[in-house]
Amino acid sequence: MTAPTTHLSPALTAATTGRVLRQLRHDHRTMAMLLVLPSLLLGLLYLIWSDLPAPPGQPSTFDRVGLTMLGILPFVVMFLVTSIAMLRERTSGTLERLLTTPLSRPDLLLGYGTAFGLAAALQATVTVTVATTLYDLDVAGPPWAVVLIAVVNAVLGVALGLLASAFARTEFQAVQFMPVVVLPQFFLCGLLVPREQMPGWLQAVSDVLPLTYAVDGLQELGRSAEPTGRMWVDVAVVAGAALVALALAAATLRRRTS
Template sequence: MRRTWMRGALPVAGRILRTLRGDRRTLALVVVVPAFVLYLLGEVFVRPDPVAHVVLAVVVFFLTYILTAIGFLRERTAGTLERVLVSPISRAGLVVGYLLGYGVLAFVQSVVLLLAAVSFLGVSFANGVALFLFVEMLGALTALGTGVVLSLFADNEFQAIQFIPVVITPQVLLGETFRPVSELPAHLEYPALAMPVTHLVRAMEFVVHGGDAGEFRLAVAVLVGFALGAVALASVVIRRAS
């Protein structure tokens, strides 16, 4: 059958975007919050440029995780997920639909971050704006898959939020934000390398400040692996029958 594996992806993506049209708070989370965070950062730091790449990496991962985890959880608790799974949609199609729908949002968010970074932080992007958008989208895809998978282990929105200190905070602390991973104690170095935010920060550092292109390519390859792995895992763990 034609396009069997992603059957239903486009309707799901369209539904997500149409739903957001009536959800002003989420739209504000996508458009206003990133700009506001970068504005505050610009006001607090005399020289925000050295930390800009960290903030740009973490904000997109954090906000995309929240959007996807809560969005997918709502779908489950409202009963619409079950109803969708009764239809002829494929499980991969459902996940790809989520990727496309929230991917559009992540792109809008990336553009907002780009404009805010230039306006409030004076960031100049040593390796160009196109590469910035590419890395932001990769980070968003990883967060998307993570959000879908983790939301399956939460029974309500509060539980999805409880994953933040468990899943997001360690990544922000260890992910080359405050100290290079190579300077961490050995028992933290390897966990840090297994976290997507570490590689997202490294890739973003190259985009904003320049540096070793080989390390950038490695970080991108690892991020692509994380994104594909998270999406594949999400497709597997969403089950039609329990």
């Protein structure tokens, strides 16, 4: 009876993307925060290390941490924004209504992913520009590759946020999934302690967490003037993880409930 509609309709996906972007456009404060907040936080990081000399023969601490943050901040922000947005769809009855229309579940989720991916591209462009000009962030690789990793990471945040919203009944619960999903990945991604120096079993855990690969890809860009093969593998792993999370999120959208 509830045969899942898995066929994709570009027109319906685009309608969803347009609708989500229009919702964002009406929310001026959210738009301003999306665009400006990562740059301000990066500025704070820049300032706290500004008086410390760089370790001899190594990149400065800000170059190392700041570059990584260009990937982590969009992930965190988009996770939060989409988990709340999808929770609102569920509690306001609009999700149930959408599921009675010809819109398929992949249409809906890809529409969300595209809308917030576009917002993330805008955000990452602003942040990378500010970081490399205002804060003198030193990146060996091309800025477009940094923006690309930031966007793929943001889409991962969107996908996990859509999935997490299925397990939250209230917005209080939804925001608490942020530390659950984000912090372990942040601790283990190799920024705080190089992965080689972690206990073996934690390295193994770190190996299966997608944020690890995003951070690895950014570190590649910090070292190498051209995108490396390893960076492309990292990007593919993060994108694959995002697709798996979207598929799992689709399975949580029930057309028929009790």
